Amino acid sequence: MIIDEGLSEIKAYFKELQLIEEDQHHPLGNSGRVRVSPKTEEEISSFLSYANTKGHSLFIMGNGTKRGYGGLLEKADILLSLAQYTGIVEHNPGDMTLTVKAGTSFQEIQNYLAPYNQKIPLDPFYPNHATIGGIISANDSGPKRLGYGSARDNVIGLRMVYPDGTLITSGGKVVKNVAGYDMNKLFIGAMGTLGVVSQVTLKLRPIPKYESILFVAFPENNLEEIQSFAVKVLDSMIEPISLEILTPTLAGRLTNNNQYTLLISFEDVKSSVHYQEEVIRSITPEKTTLTSLSQNEATIFWDRFYHQQPNGITNSSSTVAVLKIGVTNLDVIKIVKETELIGDSCHVSIEAHGSLGTGLCQMTIRGASDDVVFAIKKIREIAVHRGGYAIVKHLPFSLRKIVNVWGDKSPYHFLFEGIKQKIDHNQILNPSRFVGGI
């Protein structure tokens, strides 16, 4: 813990660093007694090396959208903010690769790439604020993962600052690489517990020439019918970029139609997109309603979609939780249905969406604290019963101490502990932020 002399020592050592003392409580926790905002990799490295020697603990933060994601300590000694460590390091349009500093916001990168007709093929929530470092560290992904994969499929290189300040490069700048262990995978989704992501190298994709979204709404809320329709779509040769089921609550908010809705999106050359839309029209069951959005309208919809979840920088008066659930693909339908019943019995409102092509489901739960906690417990039970898991992506600090954010330890948790111990022996990075108290 930092005492006053410690603080003045840091100030003396790191004159060039922006240093702010923080004494306010944040409802999401994951704060620091001091906030440090380095602007260069050298500053990150020398600061980490210093903290490691002194045994100061650090929380790492970008713009704070994931502040409510894990963490059992209200404050660490230091809050290391990467919000000022931003910018494009290298873009090779011909190679379609990009290297960027961790604190750069996702939207800023996409805006930079747009004139080159290129994009990062990820679709995280809150793109305006979420930083690339945070997206990679939390392995955040949205409905388009079905078509484009996730961070683990698109990150080709990382530069990490290890707790002792050492710079470690994993992967490289080429799109295919099997030299040594695939250490990128270890750092993606590690919640900043193994090192500070400094630079990220990604492979890019061309911006699609045309895009559209189809919404198929099922008025009778007949989930068997939704399933058999989804199976038909999946077994056809069309290539949707996303195939997402929306609960009536979420569909109501996003499409003004309070019914179970399948969101099917396409991105390709125009002729291909139109052809695929026709295929969907030809197999859509009777009594369903089909609406579509294309080009700009689709972009506007997606923007609303990525802002529908609460996150670490939105204010909320009621208790809000966001869950991420993983199950076998089509079990998403069952999870969504069973969750609806839990919502009713627990007196909470639940908005959910899940991909029938990846098995990943996200849901927002609102209600009184006790009810939200109970609903999380029930939802986790059904996910685990179906062979999957449920983790809590966003929850106030006071409740994170009651709810086990990551669920039970896995049988091979000792390997996670071994890896953490090898890299961060002094346990200074994001302590207690990750699975099993890592």
Add this chain to the structure above:
Amino acid sequence: MMSVIRIDTTDKHIINLASIVSGARSILYKKVDLLAYDCDGFTIHKHLPKAVVFPKNTAEVSQIVKYCSENKLPFLARGAGTGLSGGAIPINGEVIISMVRMKKLISVDLENRQAVVEPGFVNLKLTNSISDKGYYYAPDPSSQYCCTIGGNVAENAGGAHCLKYGVTTNHILGLEVVLPNGEIIEIGKNGVLDEPGYDLLGLLTGSEGTLGIVTKITVRILKNPEGKQTVLAYFDRVEDGSQAVSDIISAGIVPAALEMMDKTAIEAVEAAAFPVGHPKDIEAVLLIEVDGIAAGIDEQINQIVKVCKKRNVREVRAAKDEEERGRWWANRKTGFGAMGAISPDYLVQDGVIPRSKLPEVLRKIAQISGESGLRIANIFHAGDGNLHPLVLFDARKPGEIEKALEAGSQCLKACADVGGTITGEHGVGIEKREEMRFVFKEEEILAQTNIREVFNPDNLLNAGKLFPTPGRCVEIKKEMKA
């Protein structure tokens, strides 16, 4: 279980191992039988194993591993032995655990697009088992007719079509693994994505059998693309061919495959078993495949033809039917073996470069060829910058093996120097251990061996692979100081 085979040795380890694996020919230990296992697809280094055991289930693998671990016997796993970097060579006299008897297709779930296989299951058999339903398994290394999916996981194998669909790691959903102490763990249960915790699936895939032995694999399967078209383009100048590669990608097209062969490679494939009549006087041939929704393919093909014409293509045309497309691919996929038609021996390298550096690196490789006096043919997955320089030599001539190895290493240096890497899909094995230093600093190698220690603390499992030897490292340091 009692062994039914007669063991004709007094070596207690052989006797004890034989009692773990049951059935006829479940253990080999005589020199004459072991000779077939002294190397894999990398034939320059050879070493005899202590024994080869053939377990038939996970429990047997676990017991063998436990026995080896308790008795400090080095051991390693082997699939079909097609690896090209020596990852399965028993350089420490290992007990080889052959996975070939664990070759079942356990289950297929088309609706959820996954299949579960044992590690000895052959890659192409998976696609063959589901193709009638319109599905396939995407990673397609050239050896797919005989290589095993367990081996593919160890090496993170690629193939011609990984430009669009990714390599093995992008298609692995779950693994059952026997850890080096014999413990069995299951990662990615039920093929569910993003299991909480560090991504051990990603770490284990491509770890070249040094972190654990995979005994069951859940893979993602894909629906066949509706349409497919392949284009062939001949270029008089290799620079034009390279530039066309970059232009195609920049035009916003994501081809399923984009392959290139140079003049020497063309000479070889035309002299070998599947000639298709490529002209001998061109410098580069491109094979470009586009797949996806049929309605969108013509537009992309037209654009590719336009790009090639802009880059002075001599001739460009689409395959007129499936038969012609098949012949073009057979000609390309047997490219390595075809070197036998023009050279007694060859050594294949596996560098990767940023696509835009292709002309520069090709010039450098030509220079290396000139200086070494050895011909070098080039076959590449040009779309993702993965080069396979094939160094042609004659092992009967004294000193020529060493010369070929040196030329191969220099090709990798040329790749690393332009920001590339030393292997895209063949792995490091024993072949490229020292070349790891072209791309990783000392502390980056240490960061990786630290991870190995977590899984494999006694380093009995496949020791001496992947990383430069620490001994050598001390010598280098001394040299640097001197």
